[in-house]
Amino acid sequence: MNTDSHGQRQPLARYSDSELLPLSAVQHYVFCPRQCALIHIEHQWSENRITAEGRAMHDRVDRPEHEMRDGVRMEYAVPIRSLRLGLVGKADVVEFHPDGSILPVEHKRGRPKPDHCDWVQLCAQAICLEEMLSTRIEEGAMFYGQPRRRQRVVFTPELRAETENTARAVHELILSGNTPLPDYDRKKCAACSLLDICMPKKRQRVSKYLADTFSEDDKS
Numbered sequence: 001m002n003t004d005s006h007g008q009r010q011p012l013a014r015y016s017d018s019e020l021l022p023l024s025a026v027q028h029y030v031f032c033p034r035q036c037a038l039i040h041i042e043h044q045w046s047e048n049r050i051t052a053e054g055r056a057m058h059d060r061v062d063r064p065e066h067e068m069r070d071g072v073r074m075e076y077a078v079p080i081r082s083l084r085l086g087l088v089g090k091a092d093v094v095e096f097h098p099d100g101s102i103l104p105v106e107h108k109r110g111r112p113k114p115d116h117c118d119w120v121q122l123c124a125q126a127i128c129l130e131e132m133l134s135t136r137i138e139e140g141a142m143f144y145g146q147p148r149r150r151q152r153v154v155f156t157p158e159l160r161a162e163t164e165n166t167a168r169a170v171h172e173l174i175l176s177g178n179t180p181l182p183d184y185d186r187k188k189c190a191a192c193s194l195l196d197i198c199m200p201k202k203r204q205r206v207s208k209y210l211a212d213t214f215s216e217d218d219k220s
């Protein structure tokens with residue numbers, strides 16, 4: 001273990017530069033492991049209205065630049081990485097406040113999601129920044145487009161542990177090279193940009209048919 005400038009214990013690096021995965025994969029994995037595999041193993045991507053609008057919103061915070069607002073230094077499109085989590089990506093906005101606190105802020109087009117996959121992504125950004133700046137980051141914020149509002153996210157020990165475990169699971173999944181079968185969820189799948197590629201209902205019917213057929217064969 002190392003210690004950072006605040007005396008916090010920082011586990012040693014687990015990954016090398018060549019093993020780093022896109023940070024967005026943790027959000028995809030929490031949303032649906034199959035979606036994560038389709039994007040990061042099979043390199044499938046389909047842009048629907050939600051992702052297109054989200055990308056347009058992101059384009060505004062994707063140009064590296066900075067500005068001062070009310071004494072707060074705002075850095076945009078900040079490159080980040082963590083050798084401990086094995087992740088690399090960009091933080092939309094990082095705020096440097098006069099009291100020394102640092103806040104990552106992630107922008108999303110839509111509403112806050114029923115699950116907390118955005119929080120895990122934000123916490124992964126915070127862990128990257130902690131590792132790079134040898135500091136401690138207690139909280140960050142999500143900025144949602146509908147309605148336009150900012151939501152505070154505290155990096156609790158539970159959220160940190162979930163983020164670490166998710167990063168590890170993403171590495172295992174991608175190393176395995178195996179895409180999990182679909183687990184159909186009407187609400188979640190309806191919002192998924194890969195619905196047409198995944199075909200979760202059809203695939204579930206086929207795998208059930210095959211399972212039933214082989215179990216009948218075993219009995220005969």
Ligand code: SF4
Nearest residue numbers: 032035182189192198
């Ligand atoms: S359609 Fe559903 S099961 Fe398929 S990848 Fe998307 S969320 Fe996962």
